[in-house]
Amino acid sequence: xxxxxxxxxxxxxxxxxxxxxxxxxxxxxxxxxxxxxxxxxxxxxxxxxxxxxxxxxxxxxxxxxxxxxxxxxxxxxxxxxxxxxxxxxxxxxxxxxxxxxxxxxxxxxxxxxxxx
Amino acid sequence: xxxxxxxxxxxxxxxxxxxxxxxxxxxxxxxxxxxxxxxxxxxxxxxxxxxxxxxxxxxxxxxxxxxxxxxxxxxxxxxxxxxxxxxxxxxxxxxxxxxxxxxxxxxxxxxxxxxxxxxxxxxxxxxxxxxxxxxxxxxxxxxxxxxxxxxxxxxxxxxxxxxxxxxxxxxxxxxxxxxxxxxxxxxxxxxxxxxxxxxxxxxxxxxxxxxxxxxxxxxxxxxxxxxxxxxxxxxxxxxxxxxxxxxxxxxxxxxxxxxxxxxxxxxxxxxxxxxxxxxxxxxxxxxxxxxxxxxxxxxxxxxxxxxxxxxxxxxxxxxxxxxxxxxxxxxxxxxxxxxxxxxxxxxxxxxxxxxxx
Numbered sequence: 001x002x003x004x005x006x007x008x009x010x011x012x013x014x015x016x017x018x019x020x021x022x023x024x025x026x027x028x029x030x031x032x033x034x035x036x037x038x039x040x041x042x043x044x045x046x047x048x049x050x051x052x053x054x055x056x057x058x059x060x061x062x063x064x065x066x067x068x069x070x071x072x073x074x075x076x077x078x079x080x081x082x083x084x085x086x087x088x089x090x091x092x093x094x095x096x097x098x099x100x101x102x103x104x105x106x107x108x109x110x111x112x113x114x115x116x
Numbered sequence: 117x118x119x120x121x122x123x124x125x126x127x128x129x130x131x132x133x134x135x136x137x138x139x140x141x142x143x144x145x146x147x148x149x150x151x152x153x154x155x156x157x158x159x160x161x162x163x164x165x166x167x168x169x170x171x172x173x174x175x176x177x178x179x180x181x182x183x184x185x186x187x188x189x190x191x192x193x194x195x196x197x198x199x200x201x202x203x204x205x206x207x208x209x210x211x212x213x214x215x216x217x218x219x220x221x222x223x224x225x226x227x228x229x230x231x232x233x234x235x236x237x238x239x240x241x242x243x244x245x246x247x248x249x250x251x252x253x254x255x256x257x258x259x260x261x262x263x264x265x266x267x268x269x270x271x272x273x274x275x276x277x278x279x280x281x282x283x284x285x286x287x288x289x290x291x292x293x294x295x296x297x298x299x300x301x302x303x304x305x306x307x308x309x310x311x312x313x314x315x316x317x318x319x320x321x322x323x324x325x326x327x328x329x330x331x332x333x334x335x336x337x338x339x340x341x342x343x344x345x346x347x348x349x350x351x352x353x354x355x356x357x358x359x360x361x362x363x364x365x366x367x368x369x370x371x372x373x374x375x376x377x378x379x380x381x382x383x384x385x386x387x388x389x390x391x392x393x394x395x396x397x398x399x400x401x402x403x404x405x406x407x408x409x410x411x412x413x414x415x416x417x418x419x420x421x422x423x424x425x426x427x428x429x430x431x432x433x434x435x436x437x438x439x440x441x442x443x444x445x446x447x448x449x450x451x452x453x454x455x456x457x458x459x460x461x462x463x464x465x466x467x468x469x470x471x472x473x
Contacts (some may be wrong), residue, residue, distance in 0.1 A: 003469040004435070008460045058461020074473075085436045087473040101459045103388060103443045106423035107380040114443060116460070 004072050005086045006101035006114045007036045008058070014095055019047040025077065026062055026098055033076055034083045038091075040070025051099060054099060059113050062098040066091055117221045117431040122284060123228075129280040130229055134236045137272060138324060144317040144341070146170055148301035153313050154265075155294035156306070160197040173340025177316040178254035179309075184312050185256065194308040202267060202295065209278045209289045216287045229280060233273040240328040240351070242269040245319070245338055246305070248346050248353040267298055268305040269318065275299060317341065325350060332359060349381040358385045367394045370420075379422055389442040392416070392429045400428070403452040407472055409433040411452040413445075416458050423465040430455035 001010045007027050024043070028035040038045060044065040052060040065072075074086035082088070101114040150168050157165040169184060171177025213222055246268060249255075255264045276298060278289040298306065307314040321339040325331035329351030330338065336345035336359075347359045355378075358365055362385055370391070373379050396417035403411050412431040420427050430443045430452060445455045457467035 001467075001469045003460075003472040005436075005473075008469065054461045056461035056463065056466075083275065085434075087436060089471050089473055099460050100462070101443070103459060104446045105380055106420065106425070106427045106444065106447075107377070107383070 002072065002088055002089045002091060004036055004074060007072070008101070009064070009072060009089075009091060009096045010099065012095050012097040013062060017044065017046055017065070021045050021047050021062075026072075027059075027100055028077065033078055034074060034085075036078055036086075037073045037075050037080075038064065038070055039073055040066070041044065042066065042068035043070040043091075047096070052095040054097070057102075057111070058099040059102050059111075060097050061100050064096040064098065065089070066093050066096065068093060117218065119226060125284045126225070126229055126280065129284060130232060133233065133276040133280060136436050137237050137276070138241070138322050144170070144302035146301075148297050149315055149317075152297035152301055152303065153306065153315060155292070156198060156201075156298070157194075157313070159292070159294070160194055160200050160309065160439075165313045169312060169314045171314060171316045171342070173319075173342030173344040174249050174252070174254040174316055175254075175340075175344040177305075177314055178256075181314055184314065189311055192310040195311060198266045198306075201292075202271065205290055205295075206274060207290055209274075209291060210216075212287060212289055213278075213281065216285065225281065230273070230277045231282075233276050236283055236328045237273040237276065237363060238270055240324065241322060241330060242261040242272060244330055244348065244351065244353060245322075246270060248348075252346075254344065261340045264448070265307055267295060267303075271295070272299055289319055315322055327351075334359060349385060352377045352381050354378050354381045358382050362386055362390070365390075365394060367396060370394055371421075374422070383444070387428060387442075388444045389440070392427075392442045392444075395420075395427065397429065401450070401452045405456065406468075407435055407451070409435060411456055413449065413452040413455050416440075428455070431460065432456060434469065 001008065022038045025035045026038055046063045048060040048062055053058060070091050072089045072091055074083050075081060076083055095112065102111050103114050104111055149170070152163040153168050157163065166308050171180050195441065206236070277293055278291050279296070281287060282289045302317050303315055304318040305316040317340065319338045319340050320381040323330065323332050323335070330348035331350050332347055336347040338346040339392045339422045345356070347354050347356050349359070357369060358381065365382065365386060370379060370382050386394065392414065397414040398417055399412055400415055401413040405411050412432055414429045414431060419425060425447045428445050428447055428449055431440055432443065433440055443455070443459050445458055449455045449458055451464070453464045457464045460467060
């Protein structure tokens with residue numbers, strides 16, 4: 001289990017490949033010019049179903065199939081350079097799910113992703 | 117019947133109508149507006165309007181309305197007559213459509229075109245703008261109801277619908293030229309009385325988010341020439357202060373707000389940290405996570421009347437910047453560790469990151 005700011009990556013069981021994407025930006029800071037990117041040649045990224053949650057209610061955004069180590073990096077979106085915040089994390093081979101941090105709104109009694 | 121050629125033409129005409137409705141403000145054409153007002157008056161009174169007043173926006177129009185509503189004059193509000201006139205023509209348009217096209221096609225058009233126009237023009241923009249204006253105090257109380265003002269921006273969807281179908285299928289719909297001219301001249305709202313008419317122009321700015329909800333990021337979402345401004349956060353009408361001067365928001369501003377939706381917007385705009393600090397906090401639990409960072413569970417000093425409970429926040433430290441930030445958590449959370457685990461859908465037992473940056 002690896003955490004980079006508002007993103008948690010944990011091991012998951014093998015799953016069918018659906019909704020594959022080439023987009024390396026996993027989570028974008030809301031209204032900000034930075035986000036969490038996955039880099040490396042040997043990773044297959046699939047987008048989770050809209051509204052998909054873990055059994056504990058965690059907000060699932062993606063699944064990763066990593067066949068050779070890849071890196072989770074926090075970068076500027078336009079320059080694709082490290083933001084200087086949240087050091088890169090090396091992810092070893094395996095299947096993972098990406099979970100986004102959530103918070104509660106007491107007025108709507110609703111849960112939503114954190115605005116990083 | 118609905119070939120690709122028709123579908124493309126409908127889609128293009130619909131997009132143009134919506135774009136022009138949201139962004140296509142043209143300077144108010146007072147001559148065309150006056151023509152439209154006189155034509156509407158001739159339909160319901162048989163004569164031109166005795167006097168036409170033009171407001172530059174809701175605030176200016178409100179002043180003109182108060183000045184012109186002199187108590188000694190007996191006057192009739194013509195809104196009902198104009199409404200009946202419009203209903204008659206809308207019904208004639210419906211009949212013309214049913215004669216021109218098969219029922220199945222009309223059903224498809226209604227789903228594909230009208231629903232979208234209704235959502236983007238009426239539900240997302242016209243209705244919230246008119247409702248918010250009604251509550252804004254610009255106009256005397258008895259003239260704020262929809263039934264006392266006609267026509268208004270709220271008619272733009274059906275007029276556009278018949279315009280689009282008329283062009284694409286070459287059907288001559290009996291939409292009165294005066295109605296169309298009222299909108300193309302830049303009119304938003306007509307106060308029509310037997311002795312004078314007051315016309316309020318459309319906003320010079322309408323700003324919506326990607327879901328077509330009224331939204332202004334550090335700016336008004338709707339603005340008129342006379343300086344009247346309305347503020348919206350993702351479709352919710354909110355005061356000016358959290359949008360333009362969020363640093364000045366006080367605890368009093370938040371707790372005196374009686375609308376839960378608006379208070380939710382305060383939390384979203386200020387962020388949980390500022391919001392929590394504004395409300396005042398009591399520490400419930402302090403701990404240190406496995407990387408040595410302080411984590412704290414707080415609750416608000418007072419019960420929040422709208423939320424029906426104390427509001428709880430987790431105060432956590434970013435491992436890379438050492439910045440403290442706040443997350444709002446549900447009321448059943450009782451420890452700082454549980455709060456952090458909850459934010460990823462985990463329990464304290466199964467939240468075990470090996471690396472955290």
